[in-house]
Amino acid sequence: MTTFVARVVRSTPSSIATWYALPLRLVVGLGFMQHGYAKLARGPESFTNILHALGMPAPGLLAWATILVELLGGLAILLGVFVRLVSVPMTIVLLVAIFTVHLPNGFSSIKLTSVDATGAHFGQPGYETDLLYLAGLLALVLGGAGPLTVDRLFYRPADASRSSDAPEI
Numbered sequence: 001m002t003t004f005v006a007r008v009v010r011s012t013p014s015s016i017a018t019w020y021a022l023p024l025r026l027v028v029g030l031g032f033m034q035h036g037y038a039k040l041a042r043g044p045e046s047f048t049n050i051l052h053a054l055g056m057p058a059p060g061l062l063a064w065a066t067i068l069v070e071l072l073g074g075l076a077i078l079l080g081v082f083v084r085l086v087s088v089p090m091t092i093v094l095l096v097a098i099f100t101v102h103l104p105n106g107f108s109s110i111k112l113t114s115v116d117a118t119g120a121h122f123g124q125p126g127y128e129t130d131l132l133y134l135a136g137l138l139a140l141v142l143g144g145a146g147p148l149t150v151d152r153l154f155y156r157p158a159d160a161s162r163s164s165d166a167p168e169i
Contacts, residue, residue, distance in 0.1 A: 020139075021080075021146025028136040029078025032090065036070025039063070054100050069093050077140065080149025087137045094130045094137075102127035 039047045044063050051059035069089045076086040102125060105111075111123035145151060 018144070018146045021143060022148060024136050024139060025077050025080055025083075025145060028133060028140070029074045029076075031133065032070045032074030032077065034074075036067050036074060039067050039070070056100070066093055077137075080145035081151050083140050083145040083149075083151075087141050091134060091137055094134050098127045098130045102130055 044067060047067070048059045048063040051062050056062055069086075070093065073086040073090040073093075076082050077090075105124040106126040107128050109125045109128035111125070112120060113123045114121045
C-alpha cells in the first residue's frame with residue numbers, strides 16, 4: 001500500500017501531488033475573505049479608527065485598501081486566478097498586522113485566560129495565524145495554484161510560458 005501511494009505522489013506534475021493546493025486555496029482564500037467581510041460588516045469606519053489608534057498614516061485609505069485586498073485577494077486565491085500577483089499585497093497586509101498588532105502578544109494565536117460558567121475566555125492573539133497564512137501563500141506561489149483554477153480556463157499549454165500562474169507541463 002505504501003509503495004502505491006508513493007508511486008501516485010511521485011508520478012507526474014498533473015498527478016495527485018498537485019492537489020495539495022486545492023484545500024490550501026480554500027482555507028487561505030476563505031480565511032482572507034472572512035476577515036475582509038468582518039471589517040466591512042462592522043463598518044469600515046471602525047477599522048479606520050483602529051488604524052488611527054495604531055498611528056497608521058492615512059487610516060481611511062489603508063482601511064479600504066486592506067478590506068479590498070482581503071476580499072478580492074481572498075477570492076482570487078480561492079478561484080486560483082493571478083495567485084502569484086495577489087499574494088504580494090496579501091503578504092504586505094499580513095506583515096503589517098504582525099508588526100503593528102500581533103507581535104507584542106507573542107507567538108500563540110490561542111491564549112486561554114479563564115473558563116467560567118459563561119464559557120472560555122481568551123486573550124489577545126499572537127502572530128501564529130498570520131505566519132500560517134504567510135506559509136500558505138508561499139506554498140501557493142512556489143508550488144502553483146494546482147488544478148481546478150480559473151487560470152487553467154484561460155491558459156492553454158502553448159500559453160504557459162507567458163504566465164507564471166499558468167500550469168506547467
